[in-house]
Amino acid sequence: LRCSCSAGGGLVEAGGSLRLSCAASGFTSDDYSGVTFDDYAIGWFRQVPGKEREAVGCISLPDSSTYYVDSVKGRFTISRDNGKNTVYLQMNSLNSEDTAVYYCAAPRVGRGCYYGMDYWGKGTQVTVSS
Numbered sequence: 001l002r003c004s005c006s007a008g009g010g011l012v013e014a015g016g017s018l019r020l021s022c023a024a025s026g027f028t029s030d031d032y033s034g035v036t037f038d039d040y041a042i043g044w045f046r047q048v049p050g051k052e053r054e055a056v057g058c059i060s061l062p063d064s065s066t067y068y069v070d071s072v073k074g075r076f077t078i079s080r081d082n083g084k085n086t087v088y089l090q091m092n093s094l095n096s097e098d099t100a101v102y103y104c105a106a107p108r109v110g111r112g113c114y115y116g117m118d119y120w121g122k123g124t125q126v127t128v129s130s
Contacts, residue, residue: 001040001119002026005104009124012094016128020044020089022104022121037080039109042087043117044078046100046126056102058113059087067113071097096130 007021022044024037043058057068059078066078077090087104102124105117 001106001109003042003104003106003119003121005102005121005124008089009102009126011127011129014095014128014130016094017090017092018094018126019091020102020104020124020126022087022089024085024087024106035109036082037085038082040106041111041113041115042078042080043105043107043113044087044089045103045105045117046098047103047123048100053103054100056089060113061110091126094126094128096128099126099128101125 002025004023005020008019012018022042041058041060044056045053046056047053055069056072057066057076057078059066059080064080068076075093078087080087104121106119107115108118
């Protein structure tokens, strides 16, 4: 599985919004035939230079339950469009503490959010100006 965390990163003023997209591909070459995008949980992470990577949230299996770190609850929303093989991170009411490189990631097929992530996207910079 390949994850590309691309569209949506950039510079925004405090209080503004951004939407990140994570497009996945290559999952049909996984070790199980017939898998589709909706067989994967997708997590969002972020990292600031000099700090440990932080889990932001995740959309899990089998019912697309979502989980968020306390600092983004009520402001961030994860959703998925399986027809487009894409997961979104809608970020509202952004503040300077949300400035980081954001990554999407996935565990192996069929595993939920509480497993370790095996596939990582390249990351996209989000900068919130105060």
